[in-house]
Structures are given as structure tokens and as C-alpha cells.
Amino acid sequence: MAVLVLVEHGEDELSRQAIAFASGLGEVEALAIDGDASGWPVERAHVAEGMDSYAPGAWARALEEVIDRVAPTAVVAAGTNRGNEVLAYVAARRDLPFAANCVSLLAQDSAGGASANGGESLTVTRVRWGGSLLEEARIHSSLPLLSVAPHAVPAAEGAGSPEVETFTPELDESDLLVQVAEHVDEVSTGISLAEAKVVVSGGRGVGSADGFGIIEELAAQLDAAVGCSRVVTSAGWRPHTDQVGQTGTKVSPDLYIACGISGATQHIAGCKGAKKILAINSDAEAPILASADYAVIGDLTEIVPAITAELRKARAP
């Protein structure tokens, strides 16, 4: 029996993971939207044509057409925004159960035999609550819809030579109500705060807008982004785009250097994703120390330039 996988061009890695996941359920057929599907490592590829821009309703319609033709035992997609959205459409239209962000397949029972619809069940493990919870879910349906959490299973390797069938799905206006109108590239200047490997951040202890000079110098030595706390943006020393915190950017660098930041809850909420936190603070009682892995207690106007100087020295040829 066939398992149908929705593959996405441009998300090849995640789609191949979905294919690998699906291969545990049966012979894999793929639905691709436009483009060349001849390389996907599947038995058969259905290519829906005439779909210009991403429209979840239209993709779902194409998927439904293939479901009706192939009568698969399960439908799988990568747990991307699009994969989850398209499966949610199909689930709603066909009144089918949808388990999003699966990480593994636990069991496939077809007990009951006589009543094909009532007896079949599939048990999967899936991540919930932003990764803080693993849920074991048993799905009772003749056609479970599953999406695969990114990087939960290894991708299916190699190139296949599937039999390719093209078709043009029948769409009506309602399928195109939601569609991508425009792509806007993210404007990025320098090292983005959200993605930086190292962030050097300053708080009230820095003292003034000019005080950030030494923070910037240290950041330059470390190829780091400069961040700051809310009091700094409130005081107008730095733009709001530099703010790390609950109402600013949430960062997850390898190293977060908090200079003169007391560590209000609002700030910790933005930097708790850092692998290591180094706090430089004159107050040994500052709350930031509860979250920090390393701390230097002292005057940041002496300590920060000293670190910069050491780094320069170490890097000097």
C-alpha cells in the first residue's frame, strides 16, 4: 500500500526526512508542486502543474486529488510551516486526524481486520509545546495525516528514478483566497542579533550612549552583535532593534556577555536561550548572576576594555 508524501522544492532536506519517515509505513509516492520531480527517491511522483505562487488551499486541493487517485494509507509532509498548513487544510476539509511534528513511528496496528476503518491505528511520538513535551499519540483512522518534525529522522539519501505523472488540479476561487502576494527579503545590516554566535550586551551600568563605545569594540573583536537591555532603549541610548528581552529580540548565541545588566525578568526572558552567559557587573547581588555561567564582579569600564586588549594581543601576528 502506498504512502503519499508532500515534497517541497527548496526544502529538499526536510522533504527527504519526510520520505525517510514515510518509508517506514509503506511504498512511498510523492506529490510535488510544479518543478522537476524526477530526482526524488520515491516510487512514483505526481507533479501538480499550473500553480504559480504558494496557496495553501490550492496545494491542499492538489493533495486531495492525489489522495483520491492513489488511496494511500497515510499522508506525510515535512513539518515546515507550509507542510503543516497544507495538512491542516486537508484535515479540516476531509475531517481527518492530523498529528503534527512527529519524531518517530512507534507501532502500526491493523487489528480488527473485518472493520478496516475502525480497527486501524497508528502510534507516533510527536513534539508539543515548542519542544518541551513529547507526546505519544495513537491515531485511529484509515488515513492519518502526519508531519515530521525537522531533523528528527535522517534524510532519505540518493536520487531515485520515479515514474512521473503530471496533472493540473481543478481549483476554484476559494482555493486561492490565501496566497503569497510578495516576497520581501529581510533587511540585514551587520551581524543579526537573533542569529549571532556571540552577543555583547550593555545595560544601565554602561551609563550613557557614548559608554557603548567599549561594548562595540569588544563586539568587533568577537565578531559579535551588540545588544542591550530595555532601560537602555527606554533611555534612548540604543535603538529598539538592539533590545534583548521579552519585548525585544530573543537571542540564542553560544556566548552572551551581559555588561552592567542587572538581569530583570524581562531581560532574562530574551537571553535564556544562550548556551553560556558571562556577566560583568559591579553588584555581586545582581539577579543576572543567578542565570550566569561565569561572572566578573567589578567596574565594566575597566574590565571590558581589558578583555578587548587581551583579545587584540592574542590575535596580533
Next chain:
Amino acid sequence: MVALSISGVLFARRARLLVGLVRMGKPTDRSGDLPQRARNEAEIVLGQRKLLQRLVPGLIHAAIFWGFLVLLPTIVIAMIGAVDRDSTLPWLGHQGWFAFLVDFFAVLVLLGVIGALAIRKVQRPARFEGSHLGEADLILAMIAGIVTTLLLWHASRIALGLNEWPAGWSPVSNALSGSFGDGGVTKVLERAFVWAHVLIILSFLAYLPHSKHLHIATAAVNVFFTRTRARGRLEPLRFDGPEEEMRFGAGTVADLTWKQTLDTFSCTECGRCQDVCPAWATGKELSPKLLIMALRDQVFEDGPPLLRGADGFEAQPLVPGAVTDNVVWDCVTCGACVRECPVSIEHVDHIIDLRRHLVMMESRFPAEAEPMLRDVERAGNPWGKPQTERADWAERLGVRVLEPGDPAPEVLYWVGCAASFDERARTAAESTAKLLKAAGVDFAILGPRESCTGDPARRMGNEYLFQAHAEQNVSTLNESGVTKIVASCPHCFNTLGNEYPDFGGSYEVVHHSELLADLVAEGRLSPNGSNKEITYHDSCYLARHNDVLEGPRSIVSAVGQPIEMERSGKRTFCCGAGGAHMWMEERAGLINEERAREAASTGAETLAVACPFCTVMLDDGVKANGSEMRVADVSTLLAESLDDSGA
């Protein structure tokens, strides 16, 4: 007769439109509580209580208002007199005492008008910024015209010996009569005065419903229908209606409730709300007065075609049609405007309904608040901290965590997210727990089973998220058999006490400052006084929304020397965190710094607070101002005072 009918027709046509617009409004239940409503009429309308919050303008208004009540019968008397010089109202027209009252109040009204003009022309207070000033001048001129012509008419009648009342009873008219002869000129003048009087009144009547002075007709009604239950409570939305009726909040004029429409008709642009608004005071776009005026303009623009059911007419969105997004998000829901308003306009309800529409129908709100909403939904607290860490502070103090099936404590201590997770706010929870233990109170906390009450989500307009939390918390509390709750956060306190009854949760809810004050009064805690000067900052959700004033003050008095700020008690000034602003950025001056400056100006060394958000906001404000002032919760001050005794 002709004049009367023209004026009557103009008035009636306008009145029909206005009534139609109000009746078009969405339902809101304002029935019941008749004794309270009658009391409001007596105090706020007849007694002018809210106007008299500002003594001089209040007295001026009261003079004009009371004057007009007394002078109402003279309209009929003048109309009779205009038609037939020798007739008057039976009985009343002959009464000396009434003539005296007319004289007395006519002069009072005139003095009132002069006072009002002095305020408007000489003093020019900032609260009138954005009001229709010309309209006000015209109205004052008309009022002056009405009473002047009345006095002159009476004077001329006395001069002609036509007075039906003993002339001695009306000293002013009698004195004026000396300047008239008893000849033909006076006869003509007598006719001229009475006709001028009647015509000004009729023009006033016709003009009234077309102007901001409409409040004469609407204010008393608006006051009558004002909210009588807890001021801090928001009206819940229902999510179980038919799908086609699923519109949440106020997107267009068609979504306003009838009370909201009536609110807009009642505003007389006095600007008292604007004067006390923390957003306006710190240079934000929001002025509660300008908000209500903008909504009124929109009601007059879109209301009539909606009322007619004009084909294909689509009312324009209130945001940005009437007000900008910033106006909607600048509000801290402190309720200062509502409290100040002499005609009982409920500004905060307007703001919340605008937010509800933006958040739930359009998903449009300040981006920086999104993590808070997500964290409340996902983690049960606004900072996304693990729920398992909620009771960490309590473990160190050996506080009982109520497990499912445990017997309910006498008092459940509802800690709240801020005091559970925030370093600075937690001190208050630790102090409160220590004090409750010291006083031998049987209490426990819910620990990880406590979640955000949903207040920040609700004040942001995300009613759906709020209700999910309300239902969950109510079921936890009910299953645990909780009957009495002490809350440390005024926002939790307000939500638990005023809003959870709508979701099946009825408990006796007190704020920790009240409970601790009671324990001191009962002698179960014995604080040591000191000479330390302490100024206490009232939280909006304690003082203004819930009348909690005495508890925290008695603690402050017990441990130090209280010293009041200029804006205190029910007229307190927000710390800047309310209405979910704890999780939003301020786009102009900072409210917390403004308030911290006011606190510092008292010269007190300690700024006492009773709210975790006020703690954080004012501590930041004090530091930003470079002040040395210490910000501490009343519970912490009380606990320290006990420690001092070595107890």
C-alpha cells in the same frame, strides 16, 4: 407659535436621529441596581459630585446647572407672558419666594458664565486643547443672554407695575427697574425683552442637540446607565454564538454598544479626562477626550446611513478611520479618565473593545507584545518560564504547596506570575509568606497549578486567551475547595475578585496589604514604628478600580512616617505597566519616570508600593532619574519592621 414649532421640529428631528443611533447599538446589560443608579443620579447629577472634584470650575458649573433647574418654570412663564402681556402661570407666577429664587439664581448663572469665560479666556487650561472652543463661547453667550433678558424683562415689568409678584422679593430686578420709566419706551422694551428671552431659549433648544452642549439632555441618562458593578471588571465576550455573528470588539460604528454611542453624545469636551491621563501627560497620542470626540464624529458620519440601511454602505474602520493604532495602544487602563468624567463616560471599555477587534479580528497589535501572549498561552506565565519553577521561592521558605486532594487551607495565597518569577517582585512574596507564617495563618499556594489569570491578555484585547485561563484557573480553584484568596498582585486581585465570578469562580478575595493590615490590627503582627519617611504609591487596580486605600496606608503608618504624594488615593497616577504595558514599549515620555519624580519630590526616603509591576516600573523610574529612593512593597517594609525587634 411659529418660532416654537420651528424650534420644536428642529429639536425633534435631531432627537429622533440621536435616539435611533443609540438604539442601533449592540446590547449591554445595564438593568438592575436601581437604588445605586438613583444614588448616582442624586450625587453625580444633582449633587455635581464629580464636577466639584475641581472646586472652582465645579462651583461655576453647579451655579449654572442649579440655576437652570430653578429657572425652568420661567420658560413657561415667559412664553405665556410673550403671548399675553397680562397673563402668567397660575399660582407660581405670583409667588414672591419664587421671584426671589429667580433673581438669585439668574445672578448666580450670570456670575457662573463670567467665571467660565474667565477660565476659558484668561486661564486657558490645557485640558481644553482639542475641544470645540467657539461652540462653548456661543453657548455661554446664549446662557448669558437668557438670564440677562430675564432680569431685564422682570425689571421692565416692575417699572410698568405689571409684576404679578411683590416687587420687594426680587431685589435685583427691582433695583434695575429704576433705570426704566413707566412710559411707552418701557412698554416696547418689555415686549422686546420677553421676546428676546423666548427666542434665545428656542434657538438654544434647536441648537442644543447639534452641539457638544447635547450633554444637557444625555448626561443624566448616561450617568443613570453607568456601570454599577465592580469598576475593574470587563464585560466578557461570548464565543459560542452563531458563526455569522462572530465579530469581536469594535471594528466600526456598527459594533459599538448603545452605551458607548450614548457616551459619545454625552461628552462635553471638558477635558478633565485628558488632564489626568498618564498617556497624554507623557506626550503620547492618546487623549481620552479626543478619543470620545473622534468616535462621536464617526458615529455621526457612518451612523445615519447605517440607520437608513443604505444599500452597499460599508462603515469605515474605527482604526485608523477615527483614531490611530497608537491611540488604542497608548492606554494603560488606569481608569483615571473614567473616574474623573462628570458624565460617566466609560473610556476604558471603548479602548478594550477597539483592542479586541484589532487583536482578534485583525491580529494587529504592537509586535513586542507577541511573545507575552504566546508565553501566557504556552507556558502559563508572561515570561515563558517553566511552570515547574513557579514555587521555587516557596520551597526555600517551607510554604505548603496545595496538591490535588489536599484539604483546602483557610486562605489560599495567589502569588501571581510576577512575584513568582521576577527577582525584584519576589521579595514581596517572600515577605508576605513569612508574615503569614509569623501570624499563624493557615495558608498554602497552588505552585505549578497556578497560572496567569489572563489579565494581560484580556487588557490587550485577547479575550479568548483570557477566558481559556479563567476557566482553567476557576476549575483548579473550585476543585481545591478554595473559599478565600489573598492575592499579592492587584491585577490578579482584580481579575480573581471581579472577573472570575463571570466564569463560575466566586471567592472572597483580599489583597495582601489588606490581610496584613488586619493581622496588625488584630495584634497578630506587631510592627515597630520608625522615623523613616515613606510615601505610598497607590496602584490603579487597588485604589481606583477597587477602593483599596486603607490597608496599605495603615501598614505604612505602622512602620514609618507616611507622606502623601500630590496625586494619591483614588486620584493616583499610574506606574505605566497597566493594560499589558509591562510588555509593550512606550513611544514617548516614560510614565514610570514621571511618577518616580513625583515620589522623589516628597522628600521621602522610601517609596512604598503594593504591586509587583509598580515595584519594577518605579524601581526602574527611580534609577533612571538618578534618585536614591528605595522602592519596596508594603509587605517587605512590614517584615523588616518585625525583624528589627529581633522577633
